[in-house]
Amino acid sequence: MNPSDEVCVDLLRQIRDAHQLQQAWTLQHWHAGQGPNPAAAMLLSEIQRSGEVRLSELAKRRMVDISVVSRQVAQLAEAELIERRPSPDDGRATLVRISAKGEEHLDRWRRHHIDFVRNALADxxxxxxxxxxxxxxxxxxxxxxxxxxxxxxxxxxxxxxx
CATH class of the missing domain: 1.20.5 (Single alpha-helices involved in coiled-coils or other helix-helix interfaces)
Known part of the structure; x- marks a missing residue:
């Protein structure tokens, strides 16, 4: 049994609205000077989950072009939130992993998100x-x-x- 058009549209609308609200809150937090661009911060979280990983793998997981990941990785490296090194298997490829400073940043970022959701959904x-x-x-x-x-x-x- 397939869902009706109305249910599909309503679900997509709710997903979109939830995403827009989360983005608005994240941008408010970012504009207050709390770290790198939100997209780069999300990539940092992916790097943390992945351990040491190639940029091409990150692009595949995020479903974006590798040039997008490369720009975000450059921001994260400039902020010293990740460490980069050439791949031992293929010197042309780069491996990245989260740095200690990146771990601290993600801990703060997560705490802000958790507090936001906890307060918003307290009831x-x-x-x-x-x-x-x-x-x-x-x-x-x-x-x-x-x-x-x-x-x-x-x-x-x-x-x-x-």
Whole structure:
């Protein structure tokens, strides 16, 4: 059974609105002088999760051109939030990893985000938030797979979250 047009539009609208609100709050925080460009900060978080990683792999995961990742990596390196080195397998490729200063920055950034969400959703029940998080995760998994399928990548990860 496929969802109706109305449900699809409503879901996309809610996802868009939530994303725009999160971006607005992040930009307010950034304009207050709290670190690098928000897109670069998100990349920093991806680098932390990945450990040492090639720029091409980051671009693939973020679904962006490598030139975008290269610019963001340059910002992060200038701020001393990451460390770069040539790949031992291929000297033309660069490996990046988060620095100690980057770890500290992400800890502060996460704390601000957690405090924001905790305050905004203080009246929500913990179980309801866990359920919402699980369901949104399943939606994101399926949307990510659909994007990959559209791009010609027919690999479909098993999510098991419905």
């Amino acid at each position: 929500w029940d913990e179980a309801a938030l866990r359920d919402l998080t699980e369901r949104l995760g399943a939606v994101v998994d399926d949307l990510r797979t659909a994007v990959a399928d559209t791009a010609g990548n027919a690999e479909r990860p098993a999510t098991g979250r419905r």
